[in-house]
Amino acid sequence: MFTGIVQHIGTVHSLAKTKEGVRIVIDPSGWDHRPRAGDSIANCGCCLTLVSDEGGLWSFDAIPETIEKTTLGMWKAGDRVNLERSLRVGDGLDGHQVQGHVDGTGKVIGVEDGSKDGDGYRVRITLGGDLMRWMIPKGSVAIDGISLTIADLDAGECWIEVALIPETLDRTTLGAKVVGDVVNIEGDAMVKTIVHTLGQMDIQGRLA
8 A cells, every 4th residue: 555655766777578577677776765575666656566675776577467557568777767665554644545556557648837827737648438437526546656636637538637736746757747658547446446336236236
């Protein structure tokens, strides 16, 4: 479990295909967190298990399911990655409950920097209908592991828009995104539970 509050930005050191999928090596240089093998780390919102920590580099394995549903298969050496360690008992929940189970990806279709005019910085992302059903006005969404509030949306056109404060721009990778970039999306767990439950109730009702 995570909060969607990014704690550090790491760098992709290398990627290599394996029989099981892909071995991803991340350079967390500058972060004082010292995880052990078996610990969970969110990499741009994707929960991965630390395999080893050799020479200050963190190794993770990603299986085909993970590669298919996330942006990890698009990464290359030098890419910057949002990092967050898993929650510990007693930690504050400053963002929202993020599972680290990416539901799919979205594509940036608009970036508006109105900060100089007092309008703020906004990013618009298009989603597939399967992801859009979990998006609600002023609801929570994790984008590349960042806990954000949906500022605007259009269910018919299948897009959401988020407003970014300077702190988010400084401490995450989202401010560097441009039109065409692909990002990881995780819907709010509570909304997904409600949608799923109502769907099951509807199916059972029609079968009764």
